[in-house]
Amino acid sequence: MKKQRYQFDLIAQRFMVNRWETETGKQVYAEIQRGIKASEDIRPLLEHYVLDHPLNIDPYEYPVYPRDAMQPGAFWVLAPEDMRGISFYQEDFYATRSLSKVQLSLASFYKCNLRSAHLSMTRLSFAKFEGCDLRNAVFAHSEGIGTEFVGSELCKTCFLGTDFKDMDCSGADFRDAYFEDARFGHLRVDYLTRFDLTLAKKWKNRSLPPRQLPDLYRALRRAYQRADLWHVGDRYLFKERTANRKYIKRPLIIRQRSIRNALVWLMDLAWGLISGYGTRPKRLIASGMSISVIYAVIYHLLGGPVGREGVAPTFASALYFSFTTFATLGYGDISYGPDHPWLRLLSTSEAWVGAIMIALFVAVMARKILR
Secondary structure (H helix, E strand, O other): OOHHHHOOOHHHHHHHHHHHHOHHHHHHHHHHHHHHHOOOOOHHHHHHHEOOOOOOOOOOOOOOOOHHHOOOOOOOEOOOOEOOOOEEEOOEOOOOOOOOOOEOOOOEEEOOEOOOOEOOOOEOOOOEEEOOEOOOOEOOOOEEEOOEOOOOEOOOOEOOOOEEEOOEOOOOEOOOOEOOOOEEEOOEOOOOOEOOOOOOOEEOOEEOOHHHHHHHHHHHHHHHHHOOOHHHHHHHHHHHHHHHHHHHHHHHHHHHOOHHHHHHHHHHHHHHHHHOOOOOHHHHHHHHHHHHHHHHHHHHHHOOOEEOOOOOOOHHHHHHHHHHHHOOOOOOOEEOOOOOHHHHHHHHHHHHHHHHHHHHHHHHHHHHHHO
């Protein structure tokens, strides 16, 4: 997206908004309002007001609002799609198709009913939707910078091929929204913002390609981390890393069949299973307990350790030895003698594993607490 096309100086911004308050602008506004409710093509309404000016050469790529034409009381547009700066309050635009392929930069919609509306291929830079009902709306291939969906309902909304930068999602509900080929840069969220932890995979006859999931989860994870909502960001971190392992790394291993890539994938899988990629300390505790029990079973089957009193080994003593070894306590009241050299090495390996697991647990807990 070329950012220059969305940059306007303050004088141009003021004119884009104020032109709708002029006498002519109010008449055109009423016609546009009626046309949107009737789902009519509103371009013919604005064709008569297109500015005839030498600078109005390419209003689509780099719109230029000539200063000498921005006179008080004047109303004109750069193109038949130019609805920049228009505002609507508590209007019912249910299922309208009039807002597709138009320019709605700096437009405002307050508590409007836009349910099932079509806003495909629409420019929405610095547009604001506040408290609007946008459920089942379609934003296919729309784009914009600084677009706001504050406190709006966007359940089951389609964002196919959209490109939004610095989008404000404060208090918005995006559950069951469809994000195929969607690109989001620097989302802004808060405690009331709602996204699905498992993104919608279907919309009509389309399916979300799994390889896009890591990038989508990464955008959500970064948004929640910037908002200091770390507990939510960790959930999307786990989904991002899991999706990356399944849909990016695994196909790469199948195609290239590299031992190095396979080892990286296995390490990634182990890190995910053991700790949830550093987001779930409970998994580390459960993993440590499981490893200790497995070692205890091996000790018991191969001959449990003997105490100083010479009591016959039992599974309880093997379990006790395993836990103390894993925790690197080294009480020494139960141990293997010189007649079990391989079991001595096995218990040493458990101590190494335990030391590593404890260090990982401390690091994960420190990460959660200090941030």
